[in-house]
Amino acid sequence: MSFEARALTEVVTRLRRTLRTSIRTDCPWESLPMAQVELLLALHDHQPARVGQLANLLRLAPNTVSGLVQVLVEAGLGARAPDPGDRRVAVVTLTEAGRDKLTDWEQAHQQRIGNALDQLPAADQTAVRAALPALARLVDHLAAPTPEKPAVVARDV
Numbered sequence: 001m002s003f004e005a006r007a008l009t010e011v012v013t014r015l016r017r018t019l020r021t022s023i024r025t026d027c028p029w030e031s032l033p034m035a036q037v038e039l040l041l042a043l044h045d046h047q048p049a050r051v052g053q054l055a056n057l058l059r060l061a062p063n064t065v066s067g068l069v070q071v072l073v074e075a076g077l078g079a080r081a082p083d084p085g086d087r088r089v090a091v092v093t094l095t096e097a098g099r100d101k102l103t104d105w106e107q108a109h110q111q112r113i114g115n116a117l118d119q120l121p122a123a124d125q126t127a128v129r130a131a132l133p134a135l136a137r138l139v140d141h142l143a144a145p146t147p148e149k150p151a152v153v154a155r156d157v
Contacts, residue, residue, distance in 0.1 A: 022112060032105060035060075036077075039068045040094065040102045043078065048091035050083065077101055 072078035
């Protein structure tokens with residue numbers, strides 16, 4: 001592994017951990033586990049969706065996603081309904097409460113990161129801003145299937 005890959009891995013890991021712990025300190029009401037947040041984000045962009053489709057998007061096993069969906073439904077953040085195209089299959093959507101929770105989560109993280117960025121020297125702020133397009137392309141590259149890493153295929157559940 002190259003020095004850059006190791007350094008980026010370490011920084012991203014520390015950033016995720018720090019955000020997760022600091023947001024719960026700054027916003028004690030924010031208690032959603034990251035897996036549920038990722039499911040809410042996927043539903044926000046792809047709804048209505050079948051569990052299998054969500055499993056594909058999240059690269060998780062369908063039974064794992066089904067369990068996460070059940071937790072969201074019980075919390076009133078998501079809803080299941082029969083698929084109009086195939087009534088044997090359910091589709092999942094966000095509820096209004098789910099959209100509100102996701103908005104709150106995004107705003108809390110944007111505020112936390114924004115406050116931290118504001119405390120950096122101007123040169124560091126410029127460097128972070130300049131790195132964003134390259135980081136976005138890196139994420140796209142990591143998410144794209146390759147011959148060594150085929151797309152995850154999950155049956156609709």
